[in-house]
Amino acid sequence: MIKKGLSNLWSIPFYYSEFKNSNKLNNELTKVIRDIDVGLNSKKSYKIAGLEKGLTTKWHSYNFLDIENKNVSTLKIFIKNQVKEYFKKLGHKNTSLMYQSWANRLKEGAVLKRHSHAGPYSYISGVYFVKTKKSSTIYHLPLDTRIPGVEDFCETKIEINNIEGGLVLFPSFIEHNSTPTQNNEERITIAFDILYTPPLDKFHNNFNEKVVSIF
Ligand SMILES: [Fe+2]
Structure with missing residues (x-):
């Protein structure tokens, strides 16, 4: 029975963890990401989070965590374990999950503008900080995004410091944005979505790219 007046019925669960002594791993991941940035050069860009070009705009065309590389595999195992722990803490029993992942490389004041990963399939999302x-x-x-025409109504924002290895x-429905990247610095992250109800044949995304994998 709900009481009269204000009731805060739900909280929004976030989960944070860190990869211990991540320096070496992050240095190796940085090399992999710089290589794929070159390798994906010919892929079409789709505007996302305010960006019109660069690695982030190729997010739809590959699954980062499936790249055959031992450091990427190390990260994939870490992420999978943490996601399982998140679900366990939430009491969720999920047996048919899929995932897609991509890398972001921002430079010289670039920002990821406010966006969410909400879609028909995305269930939870995550980000790992490489650099x-x-x-x-x-x-x-979410309440802040429900006021039509008021883009910047952000009364209840939560700011989380980005830490390498975090x-x-x-x-996925939580909107977020980055603060500007420092001048002369690169900000490198790996982001991913965990999909609950798999799209079409399970392995293609809405861009007709076969980049979705079984979790
Ligand atoms: Fe995002």
Whole structure:
């Protein structure tokens, strides 16, 4: 029975963990990401989070965590374990999950503008920080996004400092943006979506790319 007046019925679960002594791993991942940035050069860009070109705009065309490389595999195992732990803590029993992942490489004041990963399939999302200096990610309460025409109504934002080796998991519907990348610095992250109801044949995304994998 609900009481009269204000009731805060639900909280929004976030999960944070860190990969211990991540320096070596992050250095190796940085090399992999710089290589794929070159390798994906010919792929079509799709505007996303305010970006019109660069690695992030190729997100639809590959599954980062499936790249055959031992450091990528190490990260994949870490992420899978943390996602399982997140679900366990939430009491969720999920047996048929899929995932897609991609890398972001921002430079010289670039930002990821406010966006969410909500879609018909995405269930939870996450980000792992490979390389970052003095940056943070701002997450917005869903209520703030429900006021038509008011883009910047962000009364209840939560700012989380980005730390190299840090992993943040959050529901895909949570809108977020980055603070500007420092001058002369690169901000490199790996982001991913965990899909609950698989798209079409399970393995293709809406861009007709076969990049979705079984979790
Ligand atoms: Fe994002």
